[in-house]
Amino acid sequence: MTEEPKNNETQNKPKLSIYWIYGIIALIFIALQFYSSGSNPEEISINDFKVNMLQKGHVQKIVVVNKETVEVFIKPSELGKGRYPNPPTGWGMANKPQYYFRIGSIENFEKQLSETQQDIPLEQQIQVYYETRENYFGTIISYLLPIILIVGLYLFLLRKMAGGNGGGQIFNFGKARVKLFDKENNTKIDFSNVAGLDEAKVEIKEIVDFLKNPQKYTELGGKIPKGVLLVGPPGTGKTLLAKAVAGEAHVPFFSLSGSDFVEMFVGVGASRVRDLFRTAKEKAPCIIFIDEIDAIGRARGRNPNFNTNDERENTLNQLLTEMDGFESNSGVIILAATNRADILDKALLRAGRFDRQIQVELPDLNGRIEIFKVHLRPLKQLAEDVDVEFLAKQTPGFSGADIANVCNEAALIAARKNKKNVSKQDFLDAIDRIVGGLEKRTKVISPKEKKIIAYHEAGHATVSWMLEHANPLIKVTIIPRGQALGAAWYLPEERQLSTTDQIFHEMCATMGGRAAEQVVFGEISTGALNDLERVTKQAYAMVGYFGMSEEIGPISFFDSTGQSEYMFTKPYSEKTAEKIDQEVKRLVKLAFDTACEVLTKNREGLDKLAQKLLEKEVIYTEDLEQIFGKRKSSQTEENSQSETTEEQQNQAHE
Ligand code: ADP
Ligand code: ZN
Numbered sequence: 001m002t003e004e005p006k007n008n009e010t011q012n013k014p015k016l017s018i019y020w021i022y023g024i025i026a027l028i029f030i031a032l033q034f035y036s037s038g039s040n041p042e043e044i045s046i047n048d049f050k051v052n053m054l055q056k057g058h059v060q061k062i063v064v065v066n067k068e069t070v071e072v073f074i075k076p077s078e079l080g081k082g083r084y085p086n087p088p089t090g091w092g093m094a095n096k097p098q099y100y101f102r103i104g105s106i107e108n109f110e111k112q113l114s115e116t117q118q119d120i121p122l123e124q125q126i127q128v129y130y131e132t133r134e135n136y137f138g139t140i141i142s143y144l145l146p147i148i149l150i151v152g153l154y155l156f157l158l159r160k161m162a163g164g165n166g167g168g169q170i171f172n173f174g175k176a177r178v179k180l181f182d183k184e185n186n187t188k189i190d191f192s193n194v195a196g197l198d199e200a201k202v203e204i205k206e207i208v209d210f211l212k213n214p215q216k217y218t219e220l221g222g223k224i225p226k227g228v229l230l231v232g233p234p235g236t237g238k239t240l241l242a243k244a245v246a247g248e249a250h251v252p253f254f255s256l257s258g259s260d261f262v263e264m265f266v267g268v269g270a271s272r273v274r275d276l277f278r279t280a281k282e283k284a285p286c287i288i289f290i291d292e293i294d295a296i297g298r299a300r301g302r303n304p305n306f307n308t309n310d311e312r313e314n315t316l317n318q319l320l321t322e323m324d325g326f327e328s329n330s331g332v333i334i335l336a337a338t339n340r341a342d343i344l345d346k347a348l349l350r351a352g353r354f355d356r357q358i359q360v361e362l363p364d365l366n367g368r369i370e371i372f373k374v375h376l377r378p379l380k381q382l383a384e385d386v387d388v389e390f391l392a393k394q395t396p397g398f399s400g401a402d403i404a405n406v407c408n409e410a411a412l413i414a415a416r417k418n419k420k421n422v423s424k425q426d427f428l429d430a431i432d433r434i435v436g437g438l439e440k441r442t443k444v445i446s447p448k449e450k451k452i453i454a455y456h457e458a459g460h461a462t463v464s465w466m467l468e469h470a471n472p473l474i475k476v477t478i479i480p481r482g483q484a485l486g487a488a489w490y491l492p493e494e495r496q497l498s499t500t501d502q503i504f505h506e507m508c509a510t511m512g513g514r515a516a517e518q519v520v521f522g523e524i525s526t527g528a529l530n531d532l533e534r535v536t537k538q539a540y541a542m543v544g545y546f547g548m549s550e551e552i553g554p555i556s557f558f559d560s561t562g563q564s565e566y567m568f569t570k571p572y573s574e575k576t577a578e579k580i581d582q583e584v585k586r587l588v589k590l591a592f593d594t595a596c597e598v599l600t601k602n603r604e605g606l607d608k609l610a611q612k613l614l615e616k617e618v619i620y621t622e623d624l625e626q627i628f629g630k631r632k633s634s635q636t637e638e639n640s641q642s643e644t645t646e647e648q649q650n651q652a653h654e
Helices: 017-037 046-054 106-116 136-161 167-172 198-212 214-218 238-249 268-283 310-325 365-376 388-394 400-416 424-436 447-466 500-521 526-545 574-601 603-616 621-628 634-641
Strands: 059-065 069-074 099-102 127-131 179-181 227-231 253-257 286-291 332-338 356-359 473-477 487-490 618-620
Touching: 046 059, 046 069, 046 099, 046 106, 198 214, 198 227, 198 238, 198 332, 198 356, 227 238, 238 253, 238 286, 238 332, 253 268, 268 286, 268 310, 268 332, 365 388, 365 400, 388 424, 400 424, 447 473, 447 487, 447 500, 447 526, 447 574, 447 603, 447 621, 473 621, 500 526, 500 574, 500 603, 526 574, 574 603, 603 618, 603 621, 618 621
Parallel strands: 059 127, 227 332, 227 356, 253 286, 286 332
Antiparallel strands: 059 069, 069 099, 179 253, 473 487, 473 618
């Protein structure tokens, strides 16, 4: 995610060039049109010619042009009187015809002509000339037009691909599409704009120091790193960090995306890399930021079956060469961002290239508080009840970009309600909206459907409440939102490991919706699609990845290198495949049966819950406690023992 281009290197050249040429051509056309129409003869009918001109003896001569038109020359003595009082344009020129008409066929015309002149002696008959005229202009145009069109189209495409703004870019094709953020036109971003990310900031501050006082390090013989890789999920502030480095070090900042290098044409990517480094060296010390470097940096030669990646590999090779080529103390530091460092080519990560990696993680509770503080700054009118800590607790799993989005959305929601300030409720609405899409209270749902939905969601709630390892529920709603007809929010434990029991109980809770339909109505609906998909995937992961099935044993078919992405063959035999499928089926069935069992046992509570949901549409933990009593769970004890900050994680689902 990058911001609007503040400045484009090649933007402000005067745009003489092609538009002038277009203009001149158009002018020529218009002029020609005028010139030739200036002395055009008047069209008449053949009868008019015969009766009024030929038989009266006014005609001096006629010229048959191309066997299709006949030009009529009137005797100069007749002009200006009688039938020809108002001479049309071009009258005065004796060598120009005054009239013309078209004929069907030349033979026919000649016959008519001689019939009309029957009585006239031969030597007094009018002279007939024949002429073949080439329309040179038309012929030339008909040859040239296709060529002009093709060339025009080609130029147009070139310009498009060169990222074109204006005609000046046609020949900058091989140049990199770089956005330059300079000292002058940098909307000042520094570390105060980057919240949280404390570890990352410590490391990246070192880079700033390298750029500011290189001697300090080089004097001792140290080498300044050439490349730093920022690794983390999207929206966590990698671009922001890179910009902050440039802003703090007061150096130019070149920003571009990995996909900018990859083009249809062979060699363009490589030439863009060359160009980028040349420009950067001129501006050193400076920072080059390559977003989404995986677009070019994926491991090479992964996919020998297809040769489609040649261009990308060339680009990558060029990048490697350039990085080796420049001195490590030349003052150019390359920052690159990616979501996945594991799929990058190992050559990129070698010493002397991107040898430093900085992890940029999703923010934790404290991080989110900090980020909220940053993004609440621009909101002018905050209501008293807005509590940053509360908001941060409501947004587990949100990235910095999501939080920025929440703040903006909250302001929009408040404005839509014509409110003077932005209140807590607006933020909650914004969060719900970002998690689940817009509420659709207008969606038409029949009472029967509503009952099914209520039981479905109550089923999730009941099962997750009753099974001790499942995540406890914090909120259930049957207000349709986005694609979903209802949703349940859970509060997952902060844990790095999951045991078989934990995963299985979660699967049961996910199955709770379908199970409730089965238990209560004896018939099932399509509403469980999403649940089933999740459970199935989870079961495959348990069996195929985590080695959690006794039948298959502690074997994992997971491939962390991502190599198998392109493979058509599976790393196991048909027999094993069959076994895996059976195991998955067994697990899913077991989860469903367990859920059904739990619900049958707690049928009374389930009914009460569904009833309450139908009444209130939204219910919370307190309502569940009222019905089922306090939850006996492994988790609450653990949580009170270890004093980790309570971390909620919403899992909107369905
Ligand atoms: P990416 O990691 O995908 O490059 P960006 O750096 O483009 O993410 O972040 C997008 C936006 O999210 C930023 O412009 C900023 O508004 C917000 N943001 C992300 N992380 C943070 C953070 N740690 N502090 C403040 N704002 C952040
Ligand atoms: Zn469900």
